[in-house]
Amino acid sequence: MIDAPGRFLIRPDPRRYRRHALSAAPLLLLAVAAVAARLAGEFGWLAAPAVVALVGPPAGGFWAYARRHDRTVSLVLSPDGLRLTDWRGRLRTLHRPTAVLYCTIYSGGGRMEHIAVGGPLTETPLVLRTRQWRPADLAELWRRLGLEPAVDDLTSVPGVRSRFPGVPLPYATCYPITIGLLWTIGAFAYISLVVTVFRAAT
Numbered sequence: 001m002i003d004a005p006g007r008f009l010i011r012p013d014p015r016r017y018r019r020h021a022l023s024a025a026p027l028l029l030l031a032v033a034a035v036a037a038r039l040a041g042e043f044g045w046l047a048a049p050a051v052v053a054l055v056g057p058p059a060g061g062f063w064a065y066a067r068r069h070d071r072t073v074s075l076v077l078s079p080d081g082l083r084l085t086d087w088r089g090r091l092r093t094l095h096r097p098t099a100v101l102y103c104t105i106y107s108g109g110g111r112m113e114h115i116a117v118g119g120p121l122t123e124t125p126l127v128l129r130t131r132q133w134r135p136a137d138l139a140e141l142w143r144r145l146g147l148e149p150a151v152d153d154l155t156s157v158p159g160v161r162s163r164f165p166g167v168p169l170p171y172a173t174c175y176p177i178t179i180g181l182l183w184t185i186g187a188f189a190y191i192s193l194v195v196t197v198f199r200a201a202t
Contacts, residue, residue, distance in 0.1 A: 008077040008144055010137040017066035028055075043202055050198045054191065073132070077144055082117065084126050092168075094119045094126050100142055100149040101164070102130060107157055110176045115149075118164045125164040 032055055039047040069087045076083045081095035099118045104111055113130035115138070142149055152159070157174050161167055172179045 006079055008141065010075050010133065010141060012070060012073050012132040013134045014070045016132060017062075017069070021062075039198075043198055046198050046202060050194060053194045053198070058190075075128070075133075075141065077141060082126065082145070084128070092124065092126055094123055096120055096123065097126075097145050097147065099164075100145075100147045101152060101160075102149050103152045103155050103160055105155055105157060105160060105169075105173055107173055107176055112173050112176075114160075114169070114173065116160060116164045116167055118167070121165060125167040127167060127169060 032051060035054065036047055036051045039050050043050055065087070072085060072087050072089055074085045076085075081093050082097050083091060083093045085091055094117060096119045097117050098120070101116045101118070102113070103116060104113050115128040115130050115133075116125055117128070118125040157169060160169065
């Protein structure tokens, strides 16, 4: 959190991705051990490089995304309004924030927690992922804006869009089943590619 004259900046909680990695580590280690044992019988000494090829790129991609996310994403309150910078470096500015909604969106059998920040109908609302930010930082931001957040623990994508027209909800929130299927297909395709390459090398 950075507090400068005429400017208030907050960044996502950097511990979030560490918690994800630590919580997933035991299951991943078991999976890696099982895969290594399975590959050892087929690939012999190539089993170790095969496991590295399977695990290394996804782990590296996760680390690179988490690092860029922590360094790039920010919320800045200035005289011009509230500006959100996403992990791609894209800027979105809400010049006159007038409402804040903490909402739990149920979509496709899953639940996702977001914060919608709205303003005049002529402006596009901002959307934040609730768990990415420190609660104390957000509370201070709303205090400076003079806004009292509303809470809706049971809503849907259409429900949020009816309150905040034009709100840019993430694809994973709007189409969770489709995104999940794409990730699954991609994972199987990647595993098949690695296995095929090492099988040809034996």
